[in-house]
Amino acid sequence: MSERLREYRDKRDFARTREPAGQDARGAGGPRFVVQIHDARTLHFDFRLQVGDVLKSWSVPKGPSARPKDKRLAVPTEDHPLEYEDFEGVIPAGEYGGGTVIVWDRGTYEPLGAERDVGEALRRGHLSFRLRGGKLRGSYALTRFRGGRPGDEEEAWLLVKSGGRAHRDTPDPRRARSVRTGRTLGQVAADA
Ligand code: MN
Numbered sequence: 001m002s003e004r005l006r007e008y009r010d011k012r013d014f015a016r017t018r019e020p021a022g023q024d025a026r027g028a029g030g031p032r033f034v035v036q037i038h039d040a041r042t043l044h045f046d047f048r049l050q051v052g053d054v055l056k057s058w059s060v061p062k063g064p065s066a067r068p069k070d071k072r073l074a075v076p077t078e079d080h081p082l083e084y085e086d087f088e089g090v091i092p093a094g095e096y097g098g099g100t101v102i103v104w105d106r107g108t109y110e111p112l113g114a115e116r117d118v119g120e121a122l123r124r125g126h127l128s129f130r131l132r133g134g135k136l137r138g139s140y141a142l143t144r145f146r147g148g149r150p151g152d153e154e155e156a157w158l159l160v161k162s163g164g165r166a167h168r169d170t171p172d173p174r175r176a177r178s179v180r181t182g183r184t185l186g187q188v189a190a191d192a
Contacts, residue, residue: 014105014134015171018182021105021134031118033131034085034106035064037173039185040099045173047074047159049109049129051119054079063173064136064159067166074142074157088180090192100189102178104171107133128162134179138164 005021014021031050038046038059045063048055058074065072088103111118112128121127125144131137139162147155177184183191 009134013168014179015168015176018177021179029108029132030110031108032082032085032106033109033133035104035133035136036087036101037063037104037176037185038097038099038101039173039189040091040097043173045104046077046101048080048084049118049127050082051122053082055082055084056122058142058157058159060159063170064140065161065170066136066138066168068138068161068163070161072159074159076155076157086180088178088183088188090189100185100192102176102183102185102188103180104173104176105133105135105179107131107136112139125157135168138162 009021012019012021032055033050034048034055036046036048038044042061045060046057047060047064048057057077057080059077060072060074062072085103085106088101090100091098109129109131111121112130115121115127118127122142125148126141128139128141130139141160141162142157143160144155144157147153174185178188
């Protein structure tokens with residue numbers, strides 16, 4: 001991962017400033033992750049990890065925590081295309097997922113421990129990884145605690161921060177700003 005923006009990023013809280021966090025070059029530094037905020041039927045966060053040529057996806061109602069040990073429910077959703085990490089805008093009412101989406105954070109991640117095959121780790125129900133985003137940094141784990149058979153409607157996971165400092169709380173999603181464009185949900189909706 002590029003260290004070129006470390007000092008710049010360490011000085012700023014991208015939940016509060018509209019300045020860009022800056023992106024690592026695509027394809028450099030490992031697979032991608034993205035966290036979107038989605039103002040659909042219920043307001044939630046979507047947490048996505050690149051595994052091969054798709055984004056494995058979970059809906060996280062309360063969002064990823066920046067505090068170690070905070071457990072956040074993560075409900076799996078369908079795989080999304082890699083290009084979805086750039087999606088910010090309004091899904092028309094009446095369409096699947098209708099509502100406003102912002103790219104809250106993104107960057108790269110690195111699987112931790114002995115895990116080399118991320119897809120296999122997720123099939124077995126546990127993955128530890130380190131996030132290097134504009135806002136989220138440190139080690140996290142995703143652990144399945146319910147379900148897991150193909151097509152299981154009851155499948156549920158926990159997303160927990162396992163290490164690193166707790167430098168901010170999960171933001172109020174209505175005030176949070178896009179790491180891409182600095183806009184809030186309300187501004188994206190108004191611009192659409
Ligand atoms: Mn969603």
